[in-house]
Amino acid sequence: MPDALQFPIIDLSFPDRFSIANxxxxGCVDHGFFYLVNHGVDEELISKVFEQSSNFFxxxxxxxxxxxxxxxxGYTALYAEKLDTTLTTEGDSKESFYIGPLADDxxxxxxxEDLPSWRSTMETYHQKLLSAVTKLLSLIALSLKLEEDFxxxxxxxxxPLAFIRLLHYPDLNSSSEEIFGASAHSDYGMVTLLVTDGVPGLQICREKSKQPQVWEDVPSMSGAFIVNIGDMMERWTNGLFRLHSLQILAKTVLWNVWKAVALSLVHQDSHP
Structure with missing residues (x-):
C-alpha cells in the first residue's frame, strides 16, 4: 500500500512573497507538487461547480x-481516452468535459433550459482560476530567481490556453483488478490546479525508470488546490522542477469530479 505524501502548503495571500517562493x-524540486490555499476561489463557487458537474454527468x-x-x-465519453497506450485494457474509466479560453467562442x-446557470457558473470559475494562476506564476518566477513579471x-x-477539465470517475463494481480512471501520464502545460471531492485515487510515481514502479498516494486537503507542474515547466527549467508520472486508481472512486486548469504558453490557434 503506497504511503501518503506530504507537500508544502503555499498561501497565496502570505505577505512574505520570497519565503513563499522558496x-x-x-515543492517543485522535490516532488513537482504543492498545495495552494487562500487562492481567491470561494468554497461556495467550488461547491456550485461540483453540483453543476454532477448535473451534467x-x-x-x-x-x-x-x-x-x-x-x-466539450464532452468525452467513458473509455474514449487511454492516457497510457502501453496498457492492454480498455480506455480509462472516466468521462470528461473540456472548457477552453472564454474569448475564442x-x-x-x-x-x-436544460441546465440553468451551468454556463455562467463555469465561466465565473474559469475567470477565478485564471486569476489565481496568474498570481501563482509571479511567485513561480520569483522561485526561479527571475523578476515577478517574467x-x-x-x-x-x-x-493563454487555460483549460478547465471536469472529470467524472463513475462507481465501479468491486474487483481485484486495478482499473484506472486516468492511466499513467504527465500533464502537458505549465501548471495544473486540481480540486477533488475528497475521494482518494490520485497517485504519483517519483522514479519512472525504476522497476517495479512505486506509486504513492496524493491526499486531498480541504480548501486547497493540488498543484503540479507540467512538461513545459520542467523543460523551461532544464529539469530543475521535477515532473512525475500521475495516475488515478478508479476502483475506489465513486462520484469523484476533478476540476483542473492547465495554463500553457501556446498560441490560441495551436493544439494543447
Whole structure:
C-alpha cells in the first residue's frame, strides 16, 4: 500500500512573497507538487461547480453526446481516452468535459433550459482560476530567481490556453483488478490546479525508470488546490522542477469530479 505524501502548503495571500517562493521551489524540486490555499476561489463557487458537474454527468448519454468534443472543447465519453497506450485494457474509466479560453467562442455549452446557470457558473470559475494562476506564476518566477513579471514579459499571459477539465470517475463494481480512471501520464502545460471531492485515487510515481514502479498516494486537503507542474515547466527549467508520472486508481472512486486548469504558453490557434 503506497504511503501518503506530504507537500508544502503555499498561501497565496502570505505577505512574505520570497519565503513563499522558496517553498514553491522546494515543492517543485522535490516532488513537482504543492498545495495552494487562500487562492481567491470561494468554497461556495467550488461547491456550485461540483453540483453543476454532477448535473451534467447525470444526463442521459445521448444528451451528453450532443456536445461531443471538437476543437478540444466539450464532452468525452467513458473509455474514449487511454492516457497510457502501453496498457492492454480498455480506455480509462472516466468521462470528461473540456472548457477552453472564454474569448475564442469555441466552447460548447448545455442549453440554459436544460441546465440553468451551468454556463455562467463555469465561466465565473474559469475567470477565478485564471486569476489565481496568474498570481501563482509571479511567485513561480520569483522561485526561479527571475523578476515577478517574467511570464507576462515573455507573453505567457497573452491569450493563454487555460483549460478547465471536469472529470467524472463513475462507481465501479468491486474487483481485484486495478482499473484506472486516468492511466499513467504527465500533464502537458505549465501548471495544473486540481480540486477533488475528497475521494482518494490520485497517485504519483517519483522514479519512472525504476522497476517495479512505486506509486504513492496524493491526499486531498480541504480548501486547497493540488498543484503540479507540467512538461513545459520542467523543460523551461532544464529539469530543475521535477515532473512525475500521475495516475488515478478508479476502483475506489465513486462520484469523484476533478476540476483542473492547465495554463500553457501556446498560441490560441495551436493544439494543447
Amino acid at each position: 517553498l514553491i521551489r522546494q 447525470s444526463l442521459p448519454i445521448e444528451e451528453k453526446m450532443k456536445l461531443v468534443r471538437k476543437n478540444h472543447r 469555441l466552447n460548447q455549452w448545455p442549453l440554459e 511570464f507576462e514579459k515573455v507573453g505567457a499571459l497573452i491569450e
